[in-house]
Amino acid sequence: MKVVLENLTKKFPNRNKKIKDYVIAVNDFTFEIPDGKLIGLLGPSGCGKSTTLNLISGLEKPTSGKIYFGDVDVTELPPENRGVGLVFQSYALYPHLTVEQNIMFPLGNLKGSEKLTKQEMKEKALEAAKLVQIDGLMERKPSELSGGQQQRVAIARALVKMPKVLLLDEPLSNLDARLRLQTREEISRIQRETGITTIFVTHDQEEAMSISDMIVVMKDGVVHQIGKPQSVYDDPVNMFVAKFLGTPPINIFRGEVKNGRIYIGDEDVLNIAEPKKVKEGEVYVGVRPEGFILNDKGRFTCNLERVEVMGRDTSVVSKHDACENVTIRSIVSAENNIDTDAKTVKFDLKPNKVYLFNKETQDRIMF
Amino acid sequence: MENDKTPKKSGKAFLSQFKGYIYLIPALAFLGVFMIYPLVDVLIYSFEEGYNFTSQTRLGVGLYNYSYVLHDTYFTQALKNTFIIVIITVPLSTGIALLISLGLNSIKPLKNAFQTIYFLPYVTNTLAVGLVFMILFKKTAYTDGMINLLINAFGGESVDFIDGPYWAKMMVMCIYTIWVVMPFKILILTSALASVNPVYYKAARVDGTSPFRIFYKITLPMISPMIFYLVITGFIGAFKAYSDEVALFGTDLNAAGMNTLVGYVYDMLYGNSGGYPSYASAAALILFAIVFTITIINLMLSEKTSITQ
Numbered sequence: 001m002k003v004v005l006e007n008l009t010k011k012f013p014n015r016n017k018k019i020k021d022y023v024i025a026v027n028d029f030t031f032e033i034p035d036g037k038l039i040g041l042l043g044p045s046g047c048g049k050s051t052t053l054n055l056i057s058g059l060e061k062p063t064s065g066k067i068y069f070g071d072v073d074v075t076e077l078p079p080e081n082r083g084v085g086l087v088f089q090s091y092a093l094y095p096h097l098t099v100e101q102n103i104m105f106p107l108g109n110l111k112g113s114e115k116l117t118k119q120e121m122k123e124k125a126l127e128a129a130k131l132v133q134i135d136g137l138m139e140r141k142p143s144e145l146s147g148g149q150q151q152r153v154a155i156a157r158a159l160v161k162m163p164k165v166l167l168l169d170e171p172l173s174n175l176d177a178r179l180r181l182q183t184r185e186e187i188s189r190i191q192r193e194t195g196i197t198t199i200f201v202t203h204d205q206e207e208a209m210s211i212s213d214m215i216v217v218m219k220d221g222v223v224h225q226i227g228k229p230q231s232v233y234d235d236p237v238n239m240f241v242a243k244f245l246g247t248p249p250i251n252i253f254r255g256e257v258k259n260g261r262i263y264i265g266d267e268d269v270l271n272i273a274e275p276k277k278v279k280e281g282e283v284y285v286g287v288r289p290e291g292f293i294l295n296d297k298g299r300f301t302c303n304l305e306r307v308e309v310m311g312r313d314t315s316v317v318s319k320h321d322a323c324e325n326v327t328i329r330s331i332v333s334a335e336n337n338i339d340t341d342a343k344t345v346k347f348d349l350k351p352n353k354v355y356l357f358n359k360e361t362q363d364r365i366m367f
Numbered sequence: 368m369e370n371d372k373t374p375k376k377s378g379k380a381f382l383s384q385f386k387g388y389i390y391l392i393p394a395l396a397f398l399g400v401f402m403i404y405p406l407v408d409v410l411i412y413s414f415e416e417g418y419n420f421t422s423q424t425r426l427g428v429g430l431y432n433y434s435y436v437l438h439d440t441y442f443t444q445a446l447k448n449t450f451i452i453v454i455i456t457v458p459l460s461t462g463i464a465l466l467i468s469l470g471l472n473s474i475k476p477l478k479n480a481f482q483t484i485y486f487l488p489y490v491t492n493t494l495a496v497g498l499v500f501m502i503l504f505k506k507t508a509y510t511d512g513m514i515n516l517l518i519n520a521f522g523g524e525s526v527d528f529i530d531g532p533y534w535a536k537m538m539v540m541c542i543y544t545i546w547v548v549m550p551f552k553i554l555i556l557t558s559a560l561a562s563v564n565p566v567y568y569k570a571a572r573v574d575g576t577s578p579f580r581i582f583y584k585i586t587l588p589m590i591s592p593m594i595f596y597l598v599i600t601g602f603i604g605a606f607k608a609y610s611d612e613v614a615l616f617g618t619d620l621n622a623a624g625m626n627t628l629v630g631y632v633y634d635m636l637y638g639n640s641g642g643y644p645s646y647a648s649a650a651a652l653i654l655f656a657i658v659f660t661i662t663i664i665n666l667m668l669s670e671k672t673s674i675t676q
Contacts, residue, residue: 081575086569105584
């Protein structure tokens, strides 16, 4: 089932009643989510991603705009008639019910001709439990399960009615690092097996990039960029998206375009292939950590702070006066020998890992 | 108990071992004098036959006091009254309090105002409230109370609820008791309802759960520990009812036929027919046995049905 959002807007009245202005949680969101895909809604806290999810589920009504499931307009439908499965950040498992009763709970709401017998309900619950591999824990109470197991029960409960759309709100935030890695693969597997259009919300860019077919980067209620994870990473539309994606984060420098070259401080660090296309003047220069090449005769000099060995790679931490970040992090191959006692370190930059941004609007300048 | 890290002297180590008990001595002494001694004394009184308070003499030791009390018609009347009050008021007051709390929990405007109004009986003096109830239900030769005026308006005949037939008096008594115990229950239940995480309701809504099923399957189990608490304390409180009866029917409860167990104990000690601490003690211990049994049954039931969070 494809999901279409059309000029979706949600305004909340301000908490402080003296302020008449509305808080715009979601602003003019238009997007068509293709059928059977896994979509990651990504953004910092308070960017409106959870509100978007609530709008799709029907728990919130949009101020304006429309939502379609397939060709059906569901904007005015209450949540129960939309056929969505929702997994909450805190899982919201009923503590007094067993795993089986929890999974069966949505089935008990069916009325009329859809009504199931106890036996049918049990079979369906077992089916859903098998899908998330918790069929051995049916008699336990949620308090007797680990975080990862609770998460699976919550997913099973959302899946048991075979929803048209599965919504996950920060599904991994309550899990520890190892479980997170495992569970995100699990979510990806379950999504592929069921083929249900799935939308999940996260503030963790790594999580979103690793399993999504497409990611939506939001900030302050506005969608900044939509695309395949790799293309958004390689081709950010503005400085916010560039800064938000990638660990370690992109290094931002105050720089200048002059004489067909990019300057950081006094050094011209990179030549521009087609100088005529780029207006001269002050810019922000973003360099991905993997965009640095160690070179003794390199054009970019930084003050070496320390070298962190991570096995496969080496992280060189340095400083530069023009850098907006506290330190510059660059990832180089561990095969490089770095003189850790040296005061400075010299780099060359990979042109495809360097981005220019407008000083005022912070929009990307192509070069 | 805390462990002393530098035990230089053996005396100090000894002291630290019993430190906790030393701290407890004042409280234990207090409890011993004002609680344990009187309890034991009551037990002794109840077995002393023909005890004379002034001369401090007794005729013998035995179960005569219990036998006397159990055959006393005033006692059986009080027992009956108490049981009726308990059985009617505890379930009704808890049920109505739950309904009101659910209502309070689902409204937004004026919520605080309503909460305050429902809490007012709790801070109002029992005797003052009793007076108001008397005026409401009273019927004299010349005037009718408001309730009787209402009954008349609907074509009924006036009833004297205060000095009239037994069922009328008992009805007023039960209404009054329910009204008095309700605020506390509403207070507890509204906070219990507010403490249920709203995410459960959201989850249930997305799954299309009907309001009744939400209440029955989610809300009720989640607040059940608080309901059990209210039922248990409600039973105990209702068994100990006395001042409410005095507020409505005056101090001569035996004459009004509205005496309760605690009232009987009081009358045996200080009332017109009083001066019999032995009978009073026996009656008090019978009351204790009843309350104890009921509470144990309540606890067993609550453990059976309670949820493991």
